[in-house]
Amino acid sequence: MGGKSGAGECAGEWEPHWAVDRWAAEARLVREAEGLGADGLVGVRLGAGRCLAVDTRDARVVQAEGAFPLLPDAATWVPPDRELLRAGLIDGERLHPLVAQALGVRAAQAEASDREPAGRTHLVDCRGARHRLALVDGVLSPLDHEPAEIQRESLLAALGGPPMPCLQVIDDAHRNPASLTGIRERLAHGDFAGAFDVLESLLGPGAHLRDGPLRDVLETALRRRIDHGLYRSGLGQPGPPGTEYRKRRAAVRTHPRQALGR
Secondary structure, three states: OOOOOOOEEOOOOOOOOEOHHHHHHHHHHHHHHOOOOOOOEEEEEEEOOEEEEEEOOOOEEEEOOOOOOEOOHHHHEOOHHHHHHHOOOOOHHHOOHHHHHHOOOOOHHHHHHHOOOOOOOEEEEEOOEEEEEEEEOOEEEEOOOOHHHHHHHHHHHHOOOOOOHHHHHHHHHHHOOOOHHHHHHHHHOOOHHHHHHHHHHHHOOOOOOOOOHHHHHHHHHHHHHHHHHHHHHOOOOOOOOOOOHHHOOOOOOOOHHHHOOO
C-alpha cells in the first residue's frame, strides 16, 4: 500500500475494537522511527485482507494504495483489558499496577490492599488501650508512649524481654509486613518504584530495614538487578574466581529505597 494523490476518505462506522483514536499518534511514531518524517500515510491492517490508511496530517482515515509503513497490531486494536473495562466485566483492582498505569486506570482498590496512605494512623491494642501508630519524621512510630518509655521498652526487648504490643507491631512491619506479597510481586515485574512507594507509605522514607523476610526479598531483588546489569554490560560475575558474590550482605544498605537505586 502507499499513498496516492486523491485518496478517498473512508466512510462508515468504526468497529468498537478498533483503536481509531490512537491511530494518528501511533502512526506519527511509526513514520518517525523509520526516518520518514511525521507527516504522511501509514497503513492499518484490519484482517481478512482489509487495509486502510491514516493520514497523520489531519488524522483522517482514508482508502489508499501504495507502499508505506504499517501500523503495528498492538496499536491497531483496543487492548483486551480496556475492552473488558469498558464492558464492565473487570474492575481496575483486577489489573496489574503496570497494566493499569499503561491504560490510564488507577486501580485504587488493588493498591489499597497492599498500601497504606501516607499519614494514616494505625490502631493497636496495647496494654488494655487502643494506641496509635503513624509516620513521624519519616519513621513509623508509636504516638501514645513517652520517648523515655519507648527507649526503656526497646532496651528491654533488645535484652530478650517481651516487647510491648506497639513496638511488636512496628517490628513485624519492618521484618514481615502484611504487604510483603504485593511488594514481592511488584519487584518481580520490575516495578521497583511502586514497591518502594508501598514500603515507604507503611514504614516511612527514613526506615531502617531489619533482618527478616522483607529484607531478604529486597536483597534478592538487588542481586538480580546487579546481575542483570553486569550481564547487559558483558562484565559477567564480579570478583576474582571463587568469590561467593551472591552470599555477601555487607554492602547492602539498610535504607529500603537506597538499597535499589532507581
